[in-house]
Amino acid sequence: MDVTHRQLRRCDVVVAKGRIDAETVKTLSEALALIKKAGRYKIVLNLKEVTYISSAGLSELIVTQNTCKQMKRGELVLAEVPPRIREVLDLAGLTALFNLYETESEAADHF
Numbered sequence: 001m002d003v004t005h006r007q008l009r010r011c012d013v014v015v016a017k018g019r020i021d022a023e024t025v026k027t028l029s030e031a032l033a034l035i036k037k038a039g040r041y042k043i044v045l046n047l048k049e050v051t052y053i054s055s056a057g058l059s060e061l062i063v064t065q066n067t068c069k070q071m072k073r074g075e076l077v078l079a080e081v082p083p084r085i086r087e088v089l090d091l092a093g094l095t096a097l098f099n100l101y102e103t104e105s106e107a108a109d110h111f
Contacts, residue, residue: 003031010111011042011074013104017049020057028057032064041067041074044107048080053088065097075099079107 001024002017012035016028035043043064047053061076068074077099081089089095101107 001027003027005031005035007040008108011044011108012040013044013046013108015046015048019052020050020060021052021054022056025054025056025060029060032060036064036067042111043068043074043076044079044104044110045076046079046104046107047082047085048104050082050085053085055092058088058092058094062094062097074111077101077107077110079104 001019004015006013014028014031014035018024020028032043035041045061061078065076068076079101080103081100086095086100089098089100099107099110101110
């Protein structure tokens with residue numbers, strides 16, 4: 001799994017590529033933790049090139065969303081979610097927990 005991060009004026013954008021599973025979720029978790037530790041809680045997660053997400057990956061998304069929403073500081077929004085990943089979110093009952101956007105720029109404009 002490959003994770004890149006860039007900071008925009010209104011939010012941080014994280015782009016994940018590959019599989020998010022028990023073995024690789026630590027990479028994503030560390031990237032998100034650095035952003036939160038810096039006091040930034042408006043995060044766009046681009047999943048365009050994610051091919052698989054396990055329960056460990058879903059758990060990381062939930063934990064990050066809960067942290068971002070504490071004290072109404074921010075939110076984790078998802079961008080360019082592939083149909084297969086969207087199906088997993090639907091099956092897990094998590095679609096309502098996240099705002100999903102078709103493009104990364106639309107997601108950034110959310111903030």
